[in-house]
Amino acid sequence: MSDTPIRDTVLRALGEAVPDADVGHLDPDRRLRDQLDYFDSIDFLNFVEGLHKAFNLDIPERDYPQLATLAGCIDYLQTRLAAR
Amino acid sequence: MPSLGSDMEAGTLLEWRIAPGDAVSRGDVVAVVDTFKGAIDVEIFETGVVEEILVPVGEKVPVGTPLARLRVEGEPAAAPVAAAPAAPVPAAAAVAPPAAVPAPGGRLRASPAARQRAAAAGIDLATLRGSGPQGALTLADVERAIAVRPAARAMAPAERLAGMRQAIAAAMLRSKREIPHYYLGTTLDMARALAWLEEENARRPVTGRLLAGVLLLKAVALALRQAPELNGHWLDGGFRPGSGIHVGTAIALRGGGLVAPALHAADAATPDQLMAELRQLVQRARAGSLRSSELADATITVTSLGEQGVDTVYGIIHPPQVALVGFGRIAERPWVVDGRVVARPLLQATLSADHRASDGHRGARFLALVESLLQEPETL
Incomplete structure (x- = not known):
C-alpha cells in the first residue's frame, strides 16, 4: 500500500480520536502529543483502536512508541502491512 | 433543579x-x-x-x-x-x-x-x-x-466556557478561603505495577487494554476504605462520610475548563470495569452529556497531570469534598534498592486534605497504603 492511503487513514483515525483537532497541518516528524492539545492516553488508545480496525492489524503495546509521530505511524504501518 | x-x-x-x-x-x-x-x-x-x-x-x-x-x-x-x-x-x-x-x-x-x-x-x-x-x-x-415560544437552547460554547470559568473561580476561591489545606507527598515505585500491566496488556487485544491510571484510581479507592475521613463532604460545620467511595476524576475539556465526574463505588469495581467506565466518562464529559449523579456524587477527586509532563500536583480541594489526590508523570529516575542505585519508573503522589476533617497522620497512612497496594497490582 502506498503511503497516501495509509496517511489518509491515519489522519482519519486521529480525527475520530481527537474530534476538534486540526489534523490537516501536522508536522510529520513532531510528536503528535506535542502538536495536539488535549491528546491524552485515552485519546491515544482510541487512536490505536481506530488503526486496529481500519487496517485489521493487532498492534502490540510495545510498538506504541513507534506511533508517536505521523511519519512514525506511516512507516510502522507500511512495514507491518508489507510483512503480512 | x-x-x-x-x-x-x-x-x-x-x-x-x-x-x-x-x-x-x-x-x-x-x-x-x-x-x-x-x-x-x-x-x-x-x-x-x-x-x-x-x-x-x-x-x-x-x-x-x-x-x-x-x-x-x-x-x-x-x-x-x-x-x-x-x-x-x-x-x-x-x-x-x-x-x-x-x-x-x-x-x-x-x-x-x-x-x-x-x-x-x-x-x-x-x-x-x-x-x-x-x-x-x-x-x-x-x-x-x-x-x-422561544426554543430551549443549549449554551453556545463561548458562553459555556465563560460560565465554567466563573464557576471554577467561585469554587476555588471558596476552597482557598474556607479549607485549611495540608499537603503530603510521596514517591511511588511503579516498577511492579507497570511490569504487571505490560504482561497483562500483551495478552489483551487492542480493545481491552488497561492504562496505568486505572491502577492508580483503584489503589486510591481501596486505600480510602481504611481512611474514611478523607472520603466525604464537609457540610454545615461537620464532616459527613461518603455513602460510598465515588472517585471524581478530573477530565480536561477540549477548549478549556474541566469537570470531575464520579466513578461510582470505584473500590468495588475491577480494573477492567473502571477502564470501561473511565473511557465512557471521558467521552461523555467531552461530548457534554453527563448524568446528574456523576456530577453530584463524588466523595473525593483524583487529578492526574503527568501526561502534561509535570512531576508533582499541588491540588486544591473541590468543596464540599475534603481531599484531593494528585498524580504526576511516571518517569525513569535513579532509586536506591538494597543499597544500590537503579533506574526505576517513579511517580509523585500528593494528597491535599482538609485539616478540619483529618490530620496529617491519617493522610500519611493513606498515601502509604496507596503505595503498598500498588506493589501488589494483581490484587487490585
Whole structure:
C-alpha cells in the first residue's frame, strides 16, 4: 500500500480520536502529543483502536512508541502491512 | 433543579422525558438540564408517579427550585417532593410548595389531549387562550403555543466556557478561603505495577487494554476504605462520610475548563470495569452529556497531570469534598534498592486534605497504603 492511503487513514483515525483537532497541518516528524492539545492516553488508545480496525492489524503495546509521530505511524504501518 | 456540584447556581430546562401520570423509578432520567458542564441527564431520587411539571422547557431556574411534583409510592395524596433533590447540598433541597390547584373562576376548559400535550411540554394552560367551544383549549391551541415560544437552547460554547470559568473561580476561591489545606507527598515505585500491566496488556487485544491510571484510581479507592475521613463532604460545620467511595476524576475539556465526574463505588469495581467506565466518562464529559449523579456524587477527586509532563500536583480541594489526590508523570529516575542505585519508573503522589476533617497522620497512612497496594497490582 502506498503511503497516501495509509496517511489518509491515519489522519482519519486521529480525527475520530481527537474530534476538534486540526489534523490537516501536522508536522510529520513532531510528536503528535506535542502538536495536539488535549491528546491524552485515552485519546491515544482510541487512536490505536481506530488503526486496529481500519487496517485489521493487532498492534502490540510495545510498538506504541513507534506511533508517536505521523511519519512514525506511516512507516510502522507500511512495514507491518508489507510483512503480512 | 439539582445541584450538580457546589459550583453550580442555576440551570436551564432543555427537555422533559416525563409527563404527568408517568410512573418513575429511582435513577430514571426524567429531564435534561443545560449547565456550563453540558446538557446533563437529571435522574430522579424517588419512586412514584409524576403529578405535575412545575418548570417549563426553556426556563432557567436557580438550584433548589422544584422541577416537578411527584406522588411517592404508598402515599395517598400529592407529596411535595420534587425531581432530583441536590445530593450533597441539603441547603438546596428541592421541595415543592403545596399545590395551588383550584384556579380562580373554576376549572379551566381544555380537551384531555390539550392537557396532556401542555403538561408534557411544560406549558401552563392558564396562560393560553382557547379557540374551542366556550373558549375551551384545544390541542391546536397548545401546539401553536409550543411553536411560538422561544426554543430551549443549549449554551453556545463561548458562553459555556465563560460560565465554567466563573464557576471554577467561585469554587476555588471558596476552597482557598474556607479549607485549611495540608499537603503530603510521596514517591511511588511503579516498577511492579507497570511490569504487571505490560504482561497483562500483551495478552489483551487492542480493545481491552488497561492504562496505568486505572491502577492508580483503584489503589486510591481501596486505600480510602481504611481512611474514611478523607472520603466525604464537609457540610454545615461537620464532616459527613461518603455513602460510598465515588472517585471524581478530573477530565480536561477540549477548549478549556474541566469537570470531575464520579466513578461510582470505584473500590468495588475491577480494573477492567473502571477502564470501561473511565473511557465512557471521558467521552461523555467531552461530548457534554453527563448524568446528574456523576456530577453530584463524588466523595473525593483524583487529578492526574503527568501526561502534561509535570512531576508533582499541588491540588486544591473541590468543596464540599475534603481531599484531593494528585498524580504526576511516571518517569525513569535513579532509586536506591538494597543499597544500590537503579533506574526505576517513579511517580509523585500528593494528597491535599482538609485539616478540619483529618490530620496529617491519617493522610500519611493513606498515601502509604496507596503505595503498598500498588506493589501488589494483581490484587487490585
